[in-house]
Amino acid sequence: MSARDDILARVRAGVGKGDADARRAAALARLQAGQSGPQPTLTGDLVERFCAKAESLASTVARVDDYAAVPAHVAEWLSARQLPLQAVTALDVAGLDWAEAGLSCRSGVAVDADPVGISGCFCAIAETGTLMLLSGPATPASVSLLPETHIALVPAARVVASMEDAFALLKAERGALPRAVNFVSGPSRTGDIEQTIVLGAHGPCRVHLIVIGENS
Amino acid sequence: MNANARHSQAMHFTARAADKVRNPVLQQALQKAKPLFSGKRAKAMAALPDDGLEFEALREACAGIRDRALNDLDVWLEIFEENARARGAEVLWARDGGEICDLVIDVARRHGVKKVTKSKSMLSEEAHLNDALAAAGIEPVETDLGEYIIQLAGEAPSHIIAPAVHKTLQEVEALFAEKHGRPQAARTSADIPALAKEARGVLRQHFLSADMGISGANFLIAETGTATLVTNEGNGRMVTTLPRVHVVITGIEKVVPTLQDFATLMRLLPRSATGQTISNYVSLLTGTRADDESEGPTKTVFILVDNGRADVVGSHYQDILRCIRCGACMNHCPVYFSLGGHAYGWVYPGPMGSVLTPLYTGIENALDLPHASTGCRQCSSVCPVRIPLPELMHGLRQEQQRRGLRPWGERFGLRAWAWIAGRPTLYRALTRIAARYLNWLADGEGRIRLFGFAPGWTTARDLPVAGGGKTFFEQYAASKRD
Structure with a gap:
């Protein structure tokens, strides 16, 4: 007997219910029903909440009026921290006029030497101050992972309340999951040496969020 | 022999535990970590109501999700x-x-x-x-x-x-x-x-x-x-x-x-x-x-x-399969923080390990682990999927008894106790003698400094003696008369 059949047979014996077809139909019906558990009741503006939560997780947050203002803000933010004006951008934000702001940008997959990665996001979650990033040809996951600095552009209109709302938006707009969905909440961290929190474990040491547009 | 047991040191728990308790570097590391683990969790849970969430309702939902998956x-x-x-x-x-x-x-x-x-x-x-x-x-x-x-x-x-x-x-x-x-x-x-x-x-x-x-x-x-x-x-x-x-x-x-x-x-x-x-x-x-x-x-x-x-699916121990590996049970376990994880001898330490190791490596190959408990029940009160860890450990202890895996003295002692407890007159007579004797040992101070029969109980602390030489039955009867 194959390992698969052996394991499933013993699980089935343990479950001890019989009638696998009816149970399967009930399980598939449950998937259709899409029930969710207890969700938070967030008070106040979602965008404000997102910004406050993200800052509490050691990200920095700035607000700008529109996309046109982004490149100059990025240049200024990097200069103020003596960081290189050099970045790899995801394709979906490569169209901004980075060069005019004095930034040298390349678009595509990130490599080890890239000091700064600039990405958009699929949406953002107010409850936890979290970015939702989808992998794809125009949005490589490495841009938010390999560089020491990650800058993310967050349209205010794309801030949703919860992870459940983010999944619903994904289902409505894309149907299926991409290869990787990454929920990112601040710079990478570790507490593995004497439970002391250090920012910048393997991923970015700093995350800067630029929220674009007005509150919802 | 169970293949997992080949790599398990769980049978040597008592000896390893004694070793770990005497390791000052380990003790320093553990004492540093302990308040951080429990403090951070407590703070996070205390903030749940700010968002209209409640721990008990959430863990009810989480346990339900895991049960639904396991039941089919x-x-x-x-x-x-x-x-x-x-x-x-x-x-x-x-x-x-x-x-x-x-x-x-x-x-x-x-x-x-x-x-x-x-x-x-x-x-x-x-x-x-x-x-x-x-x-x-x-x-x-x-x-x-x-x-x-x-x-x-x-x-x-x-x-x-x-x-x-x-x-x-x-x-x-x-x-x-x-x-x-x-x-x-x-x-x-x-x-x-x-x-x-x-x-x-x-x-x-x-x-x-x-x-x-x-x-x-x-x-x-x-x-x-x-x-x-x-x-x-x-x-x-x-x-x-x-x-x-x-x-x-x-x-x-x-x-x-x-x-x-x-x-x-x-x-x-x-x-x-x-x-x-x-x-x-x-x-x-x-x-x-x-x-x-x-x-x-x-x-x-x-x-x-x-x-x-x-083999755990559908068994008396199925609840342990709900475990989502958060570590809260060990983070709140006085046994874990006295010994560290290595004493447990296999992959999983703490209360969840004391249940999983016997189940995955064989009950007969991890006899001490289900006893590695102070009975404080903190593990089950913090578990996010409401696993009744103390009850599961208790079940494993009962199974050890049933299968004759406990030492002769312990099995005989329990059988003798059961025999006495089934005869109320004899039970009351013997407990009266024991209560008087303990009170005499306590020398009127309400605590015994050195207990000769089992000195281990009094090496680190005094053994308290309540009731002033009266059994519970005597005290209860006296309170009824008043």
């Missing part, structure tokens, strides 16, 4: 398998640790893999996979900082989410100096970021050069055929993004039906584990790299593992 586990596993395959992943099954190693090495050979980077996987500890990989000429590199430290030290994890909690800063410094080939320096806690950065530099090169990534999965999502990874360091993202091949090794009990179920569980998992409202990186991995993508694995393999789990 065969069906959910098949649905997961179909959906994972539909997205181009290969789904393999392993009965035990040996089969895990064989499958992983086979995948590695098929794809010409020389180096493997690993994100934390307790299943790989169950299988002793690193030894098997090295023996097959494949270099395994642990990339979670804690796992990396203990791999350098040639040790096993002592905690499921903080594997190097037993190591002090000075020990890490000595280890890095030796293994990274540099002189040892005097270090204070202000140097911890420098050590983390040193590891980052070494491990970054491994991430970039590995051919295969191995990870566990916190959950499998049946409706989408997805593996989920919850990490803080970003190593989980590295090993699932950069290498050509990704192998997920996970227990069959980890499946949950829907994305919504996962979202609910994520409200309690990070809070219970580290006191975070969310972990830095929560990744959902489905299938392989698309044709138009230029990164991500071109081959994804799931290895679904039994290794003792299937």
Whole structure:
């Protein structure tokens, strides 16, 4: 007997219910029903909440009026921290006029030497101050992972309340999951040496969020 | 003999425990960690009502999700398998640790893999996979900082989410100096970021050069055929993004039906584990790299593992399979914090380990673990999926009695007690004598300083004696008369 059949047979014996077809139909019906558990009741503006939560997780947050203002803000933010004006951008934000702001940008997959990665996001979650990033040809996951600095552009209109709302938006707009969905909440961290929190474990040491547009 | 038992030291728990209690460096590390673990969790739970959430309601929901999956586990596993395959992943099954190693090495050979980077996987500890990989000429590199430290030290994890909690800063410094080939320096806690950065530099090169990534999965999502990874360091993202091949090794009990179920569980998992409202990186991995993508694995393999789990389904102990590996039970366990994780002798320490180790390695091979309890019940009051850990340990103790696995003296003593307790007149007479005797030993002070029969009870504290020489029955009868 194959390992698969052996394991499933013993699980089935343990479950001890019989009638696998009816149970399967009930399980598939449950998937259709899409029930969710207890969700938070967030008070106040979602965008404000997102910004406050993200800052509490050691990200920095700035607000700008529109996309046109982004490149100059990025240049200024990097200069103020003596960081290189050099970045790899995801394709979906490569169209901004980075060069005019004095930034040298390349678009595509990130490599080890890239000091700064600039990405958009699929949406953002107010409850936890979290970015939702989808992998794809125009949005490589490495841009938010390999560089020491990650800058993310967050349209205010794309801030949703919860992870459940983010999944619903994904289902409505894309149907299926991409290869990787990454929920990112601040710079990478570790507490593995004497439970002391250090920012910048393997991923970015700093995350800067630029929220674009007005509150919802 | 149970294959897991070959690697288990759980039968030597008492001797190992005595050793750990006397280790001052270990005790220093544990005493430092203890208030941090419980304090962070308590703070996170206390903040739940600010968002209109409530711990009891959430854990009711989380336990319900896990029960739903386990009560039809065969069906959910098949649905997961179909959906994972539909997205181009290969789904393999392993009965035990040996089969895990064989499958992983086979995948590695098929794809010409020389180096493997690993994100934390307790299943790989169950299988002793690193030894098997090295023996097959494949270099395994642990990339979670804690796992990396203990791999350098040639040790096993002592905690499921903080594997190097037993190591002090000075020990890490000595280890890095030796293994990274540099002189040892005097270090204070202000140097911890420098050590983390040193590891980052070494491990970054491994991430970039590995051919295969191995990870566990916190959950499998049946409706989408997805593996989920919850990490803080970003190593989980590295090993699932950069290498050509990704192998997920996970227990069959980890499946949950829907994305919504996962979202609910994520409200309690990070809070219970580290006191975070969310972990830095929560990744959902489905299938392989698309044709138009230029990164991500071109081959994804799931290895679904039994290794003792299937036989627990439908048993008296099924509730333990709800476990989501947050570590809250050990973080609140006075036994764990007196001994550290290594004393437990197998992969899983603390209360959940005291239940899992006997079940997965054989009850007769871990006799002491179900007794490693003070009866304080903190583990069950913090468990995010409401596992009745004290009751499960109690069940294992009863089974030891039934199977005649306890020492002769203990079995005889319990039988004698049962015989006496079934005869009320005799019972009252004997307890009267015992109460008078204890009161005499206490010398009117209400406590015994040195108890000659069992001196262990009074080596570290006095034994309190209540009632002033009267039994409970005598006191109760007296209160009725008043």
